[in-house]
Amino acid sequence: MHTQTAKKTALLTVNNVSWRVGNTLILEQINLSIERGKFVGLIGPNGAGKSSLLRCLYRFNQPSAGEVKFNNTDIWQLKSEDYAKQVAVVLQETPSQFNLSLFDVVALGLTPHKTLFSSTTQADKQKIAQAISHVGLESHSTQLFDSLSGGEKQRAFIARAIVQQPQLLIMDEPTSHLDVKYQIQLMELAKSLGITVFASFHDLNLAAAMCDELVVIKNGKVVDAGKPNKVVTEQMLDEVFGVCAQVSTHPQSAASGEAIPYITYYYGYQ
């Protein structure tokens, strides 16, 4: 992931990014590159800097030093509307959408592609309906977004990303409020888009099963990166997360044929 070849095919590269708030250094000299088409997970303990890093990637935080490049251009050199077309974001907390229906919220995916006075065409409406059906929410189309369940809201944001057709999907712990079925379903939906995804996870087994590669951060620094079966080790779980666990192999293997690591945690060892 950090090799020259990876850099050449990278959609997103993070070069020596640091981010500070006042005198506190939250992210320190982060380097990583995300190859086009890969599904990459960001893992690390509470407060490690996952959200802070992702915010630097979708232009919410401006790095104090270093640069984030998208298709080889510094994202702060791009017009905000051009970057907004290419990047969709799904967050852990779903902001209130006031009186918007599910259909309206999914339609917002078209906004970066529209000019101020352009209206929604019949073809747009069809695209929105197809995206809603892709995430299995067709019977909720006219329902107020705020009245949807947590899992339905997250699926609606995936539908919005389908409509937006970005090159990159960034997800910040999107599964934290979801039950196990929806956690898997949401990640599989994200995978089915066939675009580059960078997502933070707290469920390490889910991350190991879903991701092509993992980036591990602790105290604002990248401490490891690579394929799940290289990164997820008993030593890493101890050193980074402070837990005692056994890592075995999941009975299923990844679509790539790679072994998927499976973590069994031990309790009562503190």
Ligand SMILES: Nc1ncnc2c1ncn2[C@@H]1O[C@H](COP(=O)(O)OP(=O)(O)OP(=O)(O)O)[C@@H](O)[C@H]1O
């Ligand atoms: N705007 C801010 N002002 C001050 N401190 C901040 C700000 N944003 C983040 N931090 C601090 O930076 C550190 C990293 O926070 P961040 O939310 O990025 O971690 P995280 O890995 O996403 O954590 P979690 O897993 O708990 O969600 C935390 O100590 C947090 O309090």
